[in-house]
Amino acid sequence: MASSTEPTRDESKAPLNFIEEIIEEDLRSGRHSSIQTRFPPEPNGYLHIGHAKSICLNFGLAQKYGGKCNLRYDDTNPTSEEQEYVDSILADVRWLGFEPDQVLYASDYFDQLYEWARVLVSKGLAYVDFSTPEEIAAQKGSPTVPGTPTPYRNTPPEENLALLERMKNGEFPDGHCVLRAKIDLASPNMHLRDPYMYRIKHARHHRTGDKWCIYPMYDWAHGQSDSIERVTHSICTLEFAPHRPLYDWFIEQLGIFPSKQYEFARLNLTYTVMSKRKLLQLVQQGYVSGWDDPRMPTISGLRRRGYTPESIREFAQRVGVAKRENIIDVSLLEFCIREDLNRRAPRRFAVLHPLRLVITNYPEDQVEWLETENNPEDPQAGYRTVPFSRELYIEREDFLENPPPKYFRLYPGGMVRLKSAYIVECTGVQKDDYGQITAVLCRYIPESRSGADTSGLKVRGTIHWLSAAHAQTAEVRLYDRLFQVEDPSSEEDFKKALNPNSLQILPNALVEPALLETQPGDHFQFTRLGYFCTDPDSTPAKPVFNRTVTLKDTWAKEAQKQRN
RNA sequence: UGGCCCAUGGUGUAACGGUAGCACAGCAGAUUUUGGUUCUGUUUGUCAGGGUUCGAAUCCUUGUGGGCCAACCA
Numbered sequence: 001m002a003s004s005t006e007p008t009r010d011e012s013k014a015p016l017n018f019i020e021e022i023i024e025e026d027l028r029s030g031r032h033s034s035i036q037t038r039f040p041p042e043p044n045g046y047l048h049i050g051h052a053k054s055i056c057l058n059f060g061l062a063q064k065y066g067g068k069c070n071l072r073y074d075d076t077n078p079t080s081e082e083q084e085y086v087d088s089i090l091a092d093v094r095w096l097g098f099e100p101d102q103v104l105y106a107s108d109y110f111d112q113l114y115e116w117a118r119v120l121v122s123k124g125l126a127y128v129d130f131s132t133p134e135e136i137a138a139q140k141g142s143p144t145v146p147g148t149p150t151p152y153r154n155t156p157p158e159e160n161l162a163l164l165e166r167m168k169n170g171e172f173p174d175g176h177c178v179l180r181a182k183i184d185l186a187s188p189n190m191h192l193r194d195p196y197m198y199r200i201k202h203a204r205h206h207r208t209g210d211k212w213c214i215y216p217m218y219d220w221a222h223g224q225s226d227s228i229e230r231v232t233h234s235i236c237t238l239e240f241a242p243h244r245p246l247y248d249w250f251i252e253q254l255g256i257f258p259s260k261q262y263e264f265a266r267l268n269l270t271y272t273v274m275s276k277r278k279l280l281q282l283v284q285q286g287y288v289s290g291w292d293d294p295r296m297p298t299i300s301g302l303r304r305r306g307y308t309p310e311s312i313r314e315f316a317q318r319v320g321v322a323k324r325e326n327i328i329d330v331s332l333l334e335f336c337i338r339e340d341l342n343r344r345a346p347r348r349f350a351v352l353h354p355l356r357l358v359i360t361n362y363p364e365d366q367v368e369w370l371e372t373e374n375n376p377e378d379p380q381a382g383y384r385t386v387p388f389s390r391e392l393y394i395e396r397e398d399f400l401e402n403p404p405p406k407y408f409r410l411y412p413g414g415m416v417r418l419k420s421a422y423i424v425e426c427t428g429v430q431k432d433d434y435g436q437i438t439a440v441l442c443r444y445i446p447e448s449r450s451g452a453d454t455s456g457l458k459v460r461g462t463i464h465w466l467s468a469a470h471a472q473t474a475e476v477r478l479y480d481r482l483f484q485v486e487d488p489s490s491e492e493d494f495k496k497a498l499n500p501n502s503l504q505i506l507p508n509a510l511v512e513p514a515l516l517e518t519q520p521g522d523h524f525q526f527t528r529l530g531y532f533c534t535d536p537d538s539t540p541a542k543p544v545f546n547r548t549v550t551l552k553d554t555w556a557k558e559a560q561k562q563r564n
Numbered sequence: 565u566g567g568c569c570c571a572u573g574g575u576g577u578a579a580c581g582g583u584a585g586c587a588c589a590g591c592a593g594a595u596u597u598u599g600g601u602u603c604u605g606u607u608u609g610u611c612a613g614g615g616u617u618c619g620a621a622u623c624c625u626u627g628u629g630g631g632c633c634a635a636c637c638a
Contacts, residue, residue: 015578015586042638077637133636140634143566147634178636188567190634199636218638241569242633263569265631270575276638318587320577322570325631329575332588342601377601408599417597450597462597528598555599 017321035067042074043085045276046291046298047092050267056316059098071100076221078205092299121160128163130177147185170213223247226259237266268327271481272297295482306533306548311337341531346374349512350526353396356439362390372420391468398463408460417462423448464527471510474543478504
């Protein structure tokens, strides 16, 4: 064994979050020799960026400390769960870059759970209650008023055992009775006032079919599932903190592996909503095209929007883990994707709002194929050629007849560099009968060609362009934030805060020829415009690109300031 | 007015009784054939009162503010 000259790792110096501190202490004290975590979604919807935080946390912890992390579906409520969601969840976890040690289901443990329920019943710690939900609610009391027992609380264990069996055997209709744990009706913690363990639902389960008509409640499944899997650190969000005493109670009464629950603050993002209920509404009521609409905060939406797994993992890292309620500025997410794509995305020319530009002193039939870099951040990315000719398209906003101060794009009498090509000087404009500019007229400086510039000219502005004869039509979808307010959830009706301009479709944008060979999921930077990716709707005949995020635009800010 | 959790710049997050730091955002400048990138500089903070201590963001206490909990949801 070579003696270690291992350099001090940054990791060991990096500050730990509170869960890492707990884990390191558990490892140091010998409480655990390795850790086991789990990501436990209910398959009743698509995963969103908040789940991504949990996934990165659970899988990340396992990776960091040499432990294991399972994916476990919390499929205890057959009426809201579907195979479609099961499939999408695993796909999203994998896309994020994590492979579960095991893929498991709470429903794997239904038999074991039933046996354990019998154990508690036998010990007089659970009973079958035939009261109506209304009666039980009334008898539960309130946080300041202790509950009172229902008449069924003192049924002898043998009788309860028989009753439970009859429940299981389907002898009672839905809602006829429930199994409750017998704990403490006066507890200030409402979860301890004889919580439900089983309810009757004659419903087909997506995995167990019709085998069961009683299904365990969350509290009677989660901790037990954790324990069965020997989960050492069961990490969940803050709203489950009041459940912890119950989580511990079941484990203690059963004398099974003592998993421990720890709670952290869930992720919130500005200008979006995160609750599955609200996201479901957006989908079902047609405000978005589906769970994977690029404006959705779902993993599948972000993926379609052009976010990369790396950017999302980086984001999860940067937001940290703590117990304080938070709302993360979406600009941090945007920073993460820009940072990633800036390094990797090939640059391409595209003109979203075309304006014709004619170089009057350039030969009519001439075409030059000019070299331009694929990515200035990455020399390995190499070069490609783009066609240059007498008639071009430039971006409409790159020309102004009456430029404001500090505008250094094109204007009458002004000069600008056409990226990777020539410097041109605007000599005039053509207008239609309505006074609309139909073309910008320029003369070019032949000795100013990029890479061989002997003109000695210096210009402030460089703009992108496309040769009119070679430009290809593409559909470009411009996405903006879904909501107009920072925290839509705090609105009376969050749907009223929807941004009416969150999607703008440009059916006739123009792109350079190289973009015809694109595949769905490809990422690009459209030079000077932003990062875009190819949508699944894209075909060779009609490419479709989604704008992931704009480039930072300090000129837009400056122009805005001038307007104010 | 029950129980539990939380409180550090605009937003997050560190500081584990000893100089309040980092990131994003903002602002200013340099570089730039992307008004991008990169680099430099910079504005802004310990909820309040009391206590312990040589020393408190940190410990204690009271208050204030916020969040969660009384689904046959998870």
